[in-house]
Amino acid sequence: MSNSRKRHEALLYHAKPKPGKIAVIPTKKYATQHDLTLAYSPGVAEPCLEIEKDRNNVYKYTSKGNLVAVISNGTAVLGLGDIGPEASKPVMEGKGLLFKIFADIDVFDIEVDATDVDKFIETVKAISPTFGGINLEDIKAPEAFEIERRLKEELDIPVMHDDQHGTAIISAAALKNAIEITNKDISKVKIVVNGAGAAAISCTRLYLELGVERKNVIMCDSKGVIRKKRTNLTSQKAEFATDLEIDTLEEAMHDADVFIGLSKGNIVTPEMLLSMANDPIVFAMANPVPEIDYDLAIKTRKDIIMATGRSDHPNQVNNVLGFPFIFRGALDVRATIINEEMKMAAVHALADLAKKSVPEQVNIVYDEVSLSFGREYIIPKPFDPRLIYEIPPAIAKAAIESGVALQPISDWEAYREELMERSGSGSKEIRILHNRAKNNPKKLVFAEADHLDVLKAAQRVYDEKIAKPILLGRKEVILELMEEIGFDADLLIIDPKTDEETERRDRFGEVYWKNRQRKGRTLTEAKKLMRERNYFAAMMVNVGEADALITGYSRPYPSVVRPILELIEKDKGITKIAASNLMITKQGPLFLADTTININPSAKDLVKISQMTANFVKMFGMKPNMAMVSFSNFGSSNSETSKKINEAIGYLHRHFPDTVIDGELQADFALNPEMLAKEFPFSKLNGKKVNVLIFPNLESANITYKLLKEVNEAESIGPVILGLSKPVHILQLGASVDEMVNMAALAVVDAQEKEKRNK
Incomplete structure (x- = not known):
């Protein structure tokens, strides 16, 4: 990526769709006049009076206990030096984003126009009642030492200069x-x-x-x-x-x-x-x-x-192994300071975590057979999911034992459970997917690269080293668009319709004809079809000239899936393909199936769909907890839908007892563990967080995923076709650049998995 384009992309990222990287979001209802009278006047007076009686009530009635200030004067920003408070703001917003996604801590970034030590300290002290903790950032030495020392002495909330x-x-x-x-x-x-x-x-x-x-x-x-x-x-x-x-x-x-x-x-x-x-x-x-x-x-x-x-x-x-979790532990016991005991507790907790058996999810993310303590693994990886529930308890215990905790914890198991629920908003699964793809990039065909958004997606995939793009389409258009967006890369560009591709078309046509000659295709027709980019692209994957394919941006799904199903064989043991969407919701990842292929699957089909979706979930290093959903619960209806779900569940329970699946269930019971436990204590899903919904028909699945995407602003990866022998994936018509990049990463990971399996 050229420096000018890096600069342009960075500026665009920070400016669009609205400036900045963080925002304030209401946490209470505000739709009605009644809500507003509670949120502000006159209802707000009640917590004000309670806090006046006892200042500690501020933690009970406001967000102070989970709010950290990231504060800088911009005198030592990254490698940029003394660039001033305004210029430091993007970095402070970025630090706020990391606090949120790794430890679910809210942040206000504060840029102070003060280089004088006394003035800076006075400013921070004056605003400190707002916050549960202070993270000092990018302040030059030696002033940083004096600022931190005095603020730690003069404030009764945790203060830490993370750079130190x-x-x-x-x-x-x-x-x-x-x-x-x-x-x-x-x-x-x-x-x-x-x-x-x-x-x-x-x-x-x-x-x-x-x-x-x-x-x-x-x-x-x-x-x-x-x-x-x-x-x-x-x-x-x-x-x-x-x-x-x-x-x-x-x-x-x-x-x-x-x-x-x-x-x-x-x-x-x-x-x-x-x-x-x-x-x-x-x-x-x-x-x-x-x-x-x-x-x-x-x-x-x-x-x-x-x-x-x-x-x-x-x-x-990487500092992200430390500061989010140190502040998490300090906030959760209302520590008055981050002392040496707490810092040393973090040291020992991180060192000890590296010696423990590594979860398979971490091995998957970093494309390792089995990470284990040794010369190339002496500290945990940033994407280790255990950090959130291993490090904060160590900090909290050190704070309690050293006498600086105002709200000690007694039930440590409950605290660990609470931390596990703080999965960190911000599409962790997508970050993991991208990181895993980068470990072993594959040759990925973009079948519609002469469309601007598709080319932009290919550009990002190339720049971020997610895959090695192969661009299909009208070559002169692709080259013009590449120049327009500053995509300077020596990539393979193929126009299947040109004379220079005659040899490859003929070769692909013969391979296709041999597979379809008893299904109504002639050799002439087969060669002619290779002029169509989706046939051509699929054959590139079939014969090994590419590792994976994404397509479907500019054409309706049915017209794209048809040639794919003609050319790409089903995987071993698969009789029917299906599709699943991964939805990144505020409650965590949720897999939905079947969202595009099977209109009214039978009980036997639902069994296969469940098994394929479970394997898809395992690609992310997650354990599938699946609910078959309907409009009724456990036989409360005699409808055909209920009968086929009960038949499918019965088969899975008898023949695959280790599979965590149950139904039929209404969606609210499936996703609300308290409701499920109260009404249906016999369910196999009790005590587990459901992360997969299997739907009885295409109509319900497709409507649900599109509603989640549009109304709840859930990010989506998919629909992902399950059951094919090759990594070929179809986009939704008009998919966004982000959706295409995510699908590209998934296609690469799919190719990695199939490569391992076939070795």
Whole structure:
């Protein structure tokens, strides 16, 4: 992607469909006059009076307890430097988004026009009654140290400067595990820290808490080794000044056990790496370019344990492993401070989590056979679903034990259950799907690439490394559109109707004819059909010239599905195909089937649809909990619909007792566990969150998914065809660019799965 187009896309993302990345959403009813009299005057006076009586009631009647301020003055924004408060706002909004999607914490971002320490502190203190916690961000050192110190002392809510402590906590957890793997003594390891800003100082202080000896630490800044004889050192740098007679990073690296990089890219050479002790631990955390390239480092030293700040290498030191969950735990016990005990609890909890058996969902996301504790897995992955219910309890317990919790927790199991429900809004399943596709991109045919939106989707798929696009359509139109949108990539572009594709059309036609010659097709007809892009594209997948296909943007579904069903065989053991939609709802992911194929499936069909949908759910590393839904509950009606559902459920219960499915059920009973448990305690779905709805006919399924999409603004992936032997997927007519990108990611993951199965 060219720099100009990256810039354009980033600006467009932040500007459309409305400016910014976060918004305020009402949490109470407001439709009627009665609602409004409760929300504001006169009803609002009652909680005001209760809070006046007891200030702690503010946590009972307002959002304070789940509201964090992300505050900056814009003096040290990412790698951009002192760009000012207004220019820092996109970053602060982004931090707010991460708080929400990973830990369900609400955020107001606050940009303060104050570089003077006293003025900044005064401003934050003045607005602090609004918030349950303060996350300081992108404030330059040394002012950041003084600001955080004083705010922690003068406020009675948690305050943390994430730039300092986030990296410190995550890297300390990684360091603890790396030292354990190398069988070294933490009190004896020699550590070189390159960089002396807020993050480096805080990292080193936390390493000392972990057991590192101060005398074994050498810190370097842009001028070289920080020595006691140097003048004009800040108090923070002076804290780590050494008596050793060395001046350069190269000298410091000799015989070092650990290198911690919080500086800039490509300043560590292979020679420096070779001079380190056996089993060197190297955390090159400059981003996006590490202090030494990952591949170069592991090529130079086979015994190295390497971590970076990048997501495309093992052992990513990512602050998102820390701050959302630290604040979650602190807020949930109303901690008055984030103290050293809580930070160290986060270190140990993260380190311990990396040693536990990894859920299959995480292996799937990162395309690993089985992640396990070792040199390439010393800290958890950011998409590990256990973070939300493992880290906050550790923080909460540390707060309680250190005496800073105003609302202690007694029922820890209930608390863990509550945390599990905080799955994090923001399409986690889509992020997981994209991440998984990127691990092993496949050749993906876009059969309608001469349409602008389809080409935009292909562009995003290419730029984000989700797939390797193959573009079908009128070549001159595609090239013009690529120039128009700045899509500069050397991709295979094919127009099936041109003379230059005659050989391929003839070859594809012969393959097709051999399969269809006893079904009314002649060889001439078969070759002629290959001029049609959907036939041509499907044959590319059939013969292995492409791995997957998406199509259907510009034509009605029935006309697109027909050639697909003619060319692509059913999977082994499949007698009838079906389709499912994944809906990303506010209550979590919900799979609906059959949404496009079978108009009135029989009981036997419903069994097959359920089994195929269950396998589809498992592609996401999730356990399918399925309800067959209707207008009645468990035989309360003698309708044909009820009878066929009961027949299908009976068959599944008898022959597949481990399958979690039940019905027939009305949709509200299926999705409301309290209602289900109260009225139908015998159901196999009790105690489980239903994530799959199997419908009795196409009409009900199709209407439901389109209603969810339009009225509830649920994101949709699908309809996904289930039961084909090749990864071919059909879009809805006029699908959005986002929907096409998501479908592309799913097609790639489908291709990955089929490739594994066929090995």
